[in-house]
Amino acid sequence: MSSTVSPMADVKVLETAADLSALREEWEELASRCPEHRLSQRYRWAAVAWRTVAAPRGRRLHILTLRSGGRLVGVWALVSHLDKGLRVVRQLGAESSEYTEPLVEPGPHQGEWFERLWKAVRPLGDLLFMPHVRSDSPLARLTGRFCLRCFVDNELNAPQILRAAYPDWEAYLATVTTSHRSNLRRKRRRLSDLGKVTFRREVTPVDPATIDAILAHKQAWIERRGYHNEWLAQREYRDFLCAMTSDPQAPGSLCLFLLCVDDTPVAFQIDAVDDRRIEGLIGCQDPAWGRYSTGELLLQDSLQWAFQHNRDIDFRIGDESYKSAWARLDCLTFNCLVGLSLRGMAVVWLRKIAKGLQTLRFRLGLGRLRHVLRRR
Incomplete structure (x- = not known):
């Protein structure tokens, strides 16, 4: 279904389990307007994941809601935790193999709404970890546009x-x-x-x-x-x-x-x-x-x-x-680490440099040379 509402949309961050429960009906209505949605983008997946995975692990809840004309047109349920002094944000889920992608109503303004949600993540922490991003998703296109903030690795195929x-x-x-x-x-x-x-x-x-x-x-x-x-x-x-x-x-x-x-x-x-x-x-x-x-x-x-x-x-x-x-x-799917703060950006660039040096070393044959020297 194509959206006919205004592209101007307001983002709000909700942070309690009660807020999550209150979204159930609107969230399911939004999913019904998104014919390509996956089970992992629906309310039940997020609610069960919060109760059985995220809350027991001490995660902090952040639900990004996007409204246009009062109607819910986008939702991205996220959680965060501290890791080595940095606050890491990721999608609320089983933290296993589900794809990372917000639920956003399709239509001519979908790209703009994805970007609004993307930018709304920045104040939430230092790093955004997005495992299993599909290369055919709007989220993948955003990682390409903001590539200076992103470190991509673990590229794997998803057969279909x-x-x-x-x-x-x-x-x-x-x-x-x-x-x-x-x-x-x-x-x-x-x-x-x-x-x-x-x-x-x-x-x-x-x-x-x-x-x-x-x-x-x-x-x-x-x-x-x-x-x-x-x-x-x-x-x-x-x-x-x-x-x-x-x-x-x-x-x-x-x-x-x-x-x-x-x-x-x-x-x-x-x-x-x-x-x-x-x-x-x-x-x-x-x-x-x-x-x-x-x-x-x-x-x-x-x-x-x-x-x-x-x-x-x-x-x-x-x-x-x-x-x-x-x-x-x-x-093709990939994992993406996004720098949200200056400290997060430092982590991203250190990983980019390390990966670049590793690639250069093997292209120059230094890895094989080291192996030969060790054998001698």
Whole structure:
């Protein structure tokens, strides 16, 4: 929906949990006027994240609201904390893998409103940390305009599938390699020999014990492969997932997909499903069923569900091989550190210089030379 209100908009900073609760109705109305919004931009995500993640960690709340003609046209829920004497601001959320982006009503003035919110962050602290900014977002364009204040790193792809690019599921499936399709059919037949295989979306509250099992399976998988994850084992993230799956019928909730054999769950997938897309958050399989690749079979079933319900698919950040087997497009994402104060700007420029020197050193071959000298 295009906005017809005046571009002149007033920014206000709200700082209490009561302020957050009072915004619920207006926030949801704003989301309904933003057809491209994600689940992580909705009120429920922010409210649950404040209760289960930010408040327990002692964060300070800052909710930027943007109004034009009295109507809420933009909201950016932020929190801040002290780190080595500097106040660091970041988006309110699970502090895991969600994208950073304010919710701003689309229309001819959207760019101006994004900039108003961007500038309103400056008095809140020394640094603004924005993880997982999508390169196709208005926020990314602002980081380009204010590049002297920004340090960008950790550039990673977010693979995706656009539903509109294919007439139906069968047309899309034909783009998957013949060997991959054949392998999945073989494994599904083998699994079917052990019992009735079913796929379902959970519609009842998810037992916290199920969340615990999913996180344990995922953490074990990460450790076996020598990967590192900073937030998966944190109590606050577990509490966030439990709260977001406690009422699957509530607007803005996460959903759980299951693959079962004779009603026994053998693979699990927690996803964020909105009106436009399905975003994969955590997928895992029971190790006892690992030889049948039940996690891959569940992924296939969830992709088919997305096609049947006219949803795009966002595999989220990372270039894991299982994603490349299915995805056909990538969107670059990056982390961005923004200097808000003079002290914050000093940190940003020190990081820029360090990164520049590191790049120069390897371009000149000094890194290889040092390695050769050490061997001698």
